[in-house]
Amino acid sequence: MKVDGKHFRSIWRERDGWSVGAIDQRQLPHEFVVARLVSCEDAVVAIRDMLVRGAPLIGATAAYGMALAMREDASDAGLKRAYDTLVVARPTAINLKWALDEMRAALAPIDPVERAEAAYARADEIVEQDVEINRGIAGNGLKLIETIAAKKKPGETVNVLTHCNAGWLATVDWGTATAPIYLAHERGIKIHVWVDETRPRNQGASLTAWELGHHGVPHTVIPDNTGGHLMQHGMVDLAIVGTDRVAANGDVCNKIGTYLKALAAHDNGVPFYVALPSPTIDFAVDDGIRDIPIEQRSGTEVTDMTGRTADGRLETVRIVPEGSPVANYAFDVTPARLVTGLITERGVLKPDRASLAEAFPERVAARSVP
Numbered sequence: 001m002k003v004d005g006k007h008f009r010s011i012w013r014e015r016d017g018w019s020v021g022a023i024d025q026r027q028l029p030h031e032f033v034v035a036r037l038v039s040c041e042d043a044v045v046a047i048r049d050m051l052v053r054g055a056p057l058i059g060a061t062a063a064y065g066m067a068l069a070m071r072e073d074a075s076d077a078g079l080k081r082a083y084d085t086l087v088v089a090r091p092t093a094i095n096l097k098w099a100l101d102e103m104r105a106a107l108a109p110i111d112p113v114e115r116a117e118a119a120y121a122r123a124d125e126i127v128e129q130d131v132e133i134n135r136g137i138a139g140n141g142l143k144l145i146e147t148i149a150a151k152k153k154p155g156e157t158v159n160v161l162t163h164c165n166a167g168w169l170a171t172v173d174w175g176t177a178t179a180p181i182y183l184a185h186e187r188g189i190k191i192h193v194w195v196d197e198t199r200p201r202n203q204g205a206s207l208t209a210w211e212l213g214h215h216g217v218p219h220t221v222i223p224d225n226t227g228g229h230l231m232q233h234g235m236v237d238l239a240i241v242g243t244d245r246v247a248a249n250g251d252v253c254n255k256i257g258t259y260l261k262a263l264a265a266h267d268n269g270v271p272f273y274v275a276l277p278s279p280t281i282d283f284a285v286d287d288g289i290r291d292i293p294i295e296q297r298s299g300t301e302v303t304d305m306t307g308r309t310a311d312g313r314l315e316t317v318r319i320v321p322e323g324s325p326v327a328n329y330a331f332d333v334t335p336a337r338l339v340t341g342l343i344t345e346r347g348v349l350k351p352d353r354a355s356l357a358e359a360f361p362e363r364v365a366a367r368s369v370p
């Protein structure tokens with residue numbers, strides 16, 4: 001999307017034709033830094049250390065990581081090594097494995113001398129497919145926003161709450177949860193976004209607020225615990241969040257705290273939507289709460305905070321007593337019963353197995369391939 005009028009994507013193949021550019025999201029909102037990935041290991045570190053993050057972007061980065069790996073060693077052993085090191089970079093977003101499976105399917109059958117070129121071509125396709133899918137999510141989600149806007153008095157605003165960052169920074173472009181928001185904004189609908197700061201890494205405060213602000217979308221950053229109060233007082237018309245993995249039964253895995261937002265929405269009759277591209281559906285998982293692996297990250301993400309001092313320096317401070325144990329679960333799973341609908345590129349679906357399978361039969365069939 002736009003950063004002060006200039007169009008950006010979150011990741012791209014550089015003009016040299018082989019290295020990969022990516023916005024270093026660890027530096028936002030304070031500094032806009034572009035990283036250059038030149039090896040498969042760079043891609044592994046970028047995913048693991050969250051230089052790039054967000055399920056679809058993790059997949060895109062892994063796809064280019066595989067292409068970088070094929071430049072290094074296109075043998076069968078090199079292909080296996082690249083797959084095995086990339087696939088464990090982070091455990092929860094299924095898009096990582098989806099993208100690597102797509103790359104392996106394209107590369108394994110062909111002559112190693114052809115693999116590097118074929119890998120970049122397939123990675124480019126995955127990147128462009130993400131953008132097209134998100135445009136589809138935008139159009140399908142827009143209808144929900146338009147329906148709410150039509151019931152408003154002239155000049156009234158549609159208030160959307162979102163959690164974490166499922167914006168263009170979490171994908172290649174447009175985002176998932178934010179895609180309908182950007183499209184509504186561009187169509188002239190008065191829209192405002194309540195942005196959960198999203199402790200402990202503050203993807204909402206640091207990333208969602210940054211991208212909405214630079215695209216000109218009205219928004220307000222709120223502490224994570226505020227959403228329920230706003231819903232009780234009629235200040236939220238709908239919630240739209242992203243997801244890292246949707247189980248076949250419609251359970252939704254997303255950033256920690258999403259489940260609590262869904263409970264508050266259910267209690268207050270606020271529609272709770274989840275936006276996702278079809279690669280985020282994992283038909284191999286029948287029960288999300290039981291089966292989706294929840295990443296636990298370093299406790300320093302909880303004990304420490306980084307910010308800009310009054311004189312412009314970036315500093316990290318500790319906010320938890322030395323010696324206090326810390327738990328840092330990065331995701332939780334919202335049961336399908338709390339989800340109003342799944343906004344996909346093929347429409348807004350009920351969060352259940354039959355609806356997912358009917359909309360994406362090719363992905364159910366893929367599950368049966370070992």
Ligand SMILES: CSC[C@H]1O[C@H](OP(=O)(O)O)[C@H](O)[C@@H]1O
Nearest residue numbers: 053054055164166170242254255
């Ligand atoms: C469109 S996927 C966005 C999804 O990914 C985020 O997790 P992380 O920042 O740890 O990669 C969060 O769960 C977002 O909803």
